[in-house]
Amino acid sequence: MTERTAAEAKAALRVELRNRRQAFVIDLAQKATLLVDTLQLAEHAAPLIGQARIVAAYLSTPFEPDPMPILLRALDRGAGLALPRVTGPDAPMTFHEWLPGDPLEEGPFRIDQPLATAERVTPDLILAPLVGFDARLNRLGQGAGYYDRAFAAAPDARRIGIAWSAQQADAIPADAHDVPLHAVVTERGVIQ
Ligand SMILES: Nc1nc2c(c(=O)[nH]1)N(C=O)[C@@H](CNc1ccc(C(=O)N[C@@H](CCC(=O)O)C(=O)O)cc1)CN2
Numbered sequence: 343m344t345e346r347t348a349a350e351a352k353a354a355l356r357v358e359l360r361n362r363r364q365a366f367v368i369d370l371a372q373k374a375t376l377l378v379d380t381l382q383l384a385e386h387a388a389p390l391i392g393q394a395r396i397v398a399a400y401l402s403t404p405f406e407p408d409p410m411p412i413l414l415r416a417l418d419r420g421a422g423l424a425l426p427r428v429t430g431p432d433a434p435m436t437f438h439e440w441l442p443g444d445p446l447e448e449g450p451f452r453i454d455q456p457l458a459t460a461e462r463v464t465p466d467l468i469l470a471p472l473v474g475f476d477a478r479l480n481r482l483g484q485g486a487g488y489y490d491r492a493f494a495a496a497p498d499a500r501r502i503g504i505a506w507s508a509q510q511a512d513a514i515p516a517d518a519h520d521v522p523l524h525a526v527v528t529e530r531g532v533i534q
């Protein structure tokens with residue numbers, strides 16, 4: 343290899359490696375921001391766990407806030423944990439006891455859920471995923487009515503929506519069956 347081609351090869355490699363470095367850091371920064379906001383949300387949620395004995399949450403899909411850090415705090419405080427289980431569009435969603443490491447199976451919408459044999463429980467605190475919310479604590483869900491029905495079946499449970507602040511809408515139209523939340527927690531704070 344002559345001096346000249348070595349220099350050219352270095353120049354090309356420099357461009358490629360700078361681009362790779364940039365892509366790597368951009369990816370890192372996105373992950374870091376997501377993690378910081380996830381933990382910030384959990385920080386805001388912590389005081390709302392209170393004396394709850396059974397806390398239900400959900401296994402997040404990629405764009406939903408991950409409630410796992412909140413669940414782990416609840417576990418530390420001695421609460422039991424529960425996850426939802428869905429079997430079909432007309433069957434009500436049920437909550438089943440779950441501890442980190444317990445087996446899960448894939449349910450509808452490719453969301454993992456506890457096995458049917460896991461003990462069924464009635465949570466006294468439900469951390470609910472949502473598509474949107476408003477300042478009056480109306481909730482917009484996936485449109486299947488699973489949470490509306492679960493709230494109606496556990497009227498004494500505290501209902502806390504978990505969302506990113508970007509999910510706030512000016513007004514969510516409320517139907518008669520829509521059960522309002524007691525609070526919404528985002529990475530910015532608590533709305534209640
Ligand atoms: N993480 C999580 N678990 C949950 C819910 C949820 O909203 N989020 N559910 C709340 O009810 C129940 C499952 N029900 C669902 C009902 C509809 C859709 C749905 O329509 N999803 C869209 C988009 C999916 C995607 O973006 O990949 C779809 O399938 O088109 C998802 C879940 C129980 N577990």
Ligand SMILES: Nc1ncnc2c1ncn2[C@@H]1O[C@H](COP(=O)(O)OP(=O)(O)OP(=O)(O)O)[C@@H](O)[C@H]1O
Pocket residue numbers: 481482483484485486487488489490491494517519520
């Ligand atoms: N308590 C209930 N009993 C029976 N059906 C209900 C109840 N609540 C809601 N539904 C039905 O569920 C369907 C979806 O309701 P809606 O569009 O309000 O869902 P959502 O709140 O967006 O979703 P989700 O509760 O799944 O998060 C509607 O057809 C509604 O009639």
